[in-house]
Amino acid sequence: MTRPLKTARLILRPYSVDDAAFVQDLYSRADVQRYLGDGAQRVRTPEAARAKIAAWNERYVADPVQGLWAVCLADGTMTGSLLLKPIPDSGTKAERDIEIGWHFHPDHWGRGYATEAARVVLEHAFAAGLDRVVAVTNPANKPSQAVCLRLGMTHLGLSEAYYDAACELFELTAPAVGKGHSRGEQS
């Protein structure tokens, strides 16, 4: 379920079919799709955008932690998407790990929105009990790698573990605070 979240500047909420024009605009852009998958995917019609939103909402409805958020300014202006979802292993396609990702409209790059939105999603993920979240980027996607580093993620180098592709792999583990045994506690 895509649970509403909030930061100082941003509101994260589920997409609705009313957002189809933004989804089409965002995902029809070569500069947004360039490093996503094979780079050739495009959402070209309102119908395709509505189908994408419906599929997202159906996919995440049953899970209390995962989601695909529309990231908006306080005045409702839409800026991009944040996602927290299972990541397919290379080869088997088994989904054992959880990845975080971000897709923002170029009109809203360079303002710290992706990092700010990702931070609250990571807080939500760890508060809900996840131990580890990964991110993968195309090796050439320096802006996305910079987001990972700003978030304090550890760069594990080039990896072919996921998506049957060579990606730069980053991970963040849950903060130790409040976890494990406190001093003097019996095990």
Ligand SMILES: CC(C)(COP(=O)(O)OP(=O)(O)OC[C@H]1O[C@@H](n2cnc3c(N)ncnc32)[C@H](O)[C@@H]1OP(=O)(O)O)[C@@H](O)C(=O)NCCC(=O)NCCS
């Ligand atoms: C990846 C992507 C989200 C990065 O966007 P971004 O705007 O560089 O990242 P942020 O939103 O975190 O913004 C950080 C920038 O805002 C600047 N900034 C400006 N005002 C700021 C503020 N108030 N607070 C924080 N940062 C601010 C930062 O200095 C930084 O700029 P710099 O990169 O020149 O140092 C964006 O390029 C994108 O959507 N690409 C297409 C989709 C994509 O490839 N996704 C990743 C797939 S792995």
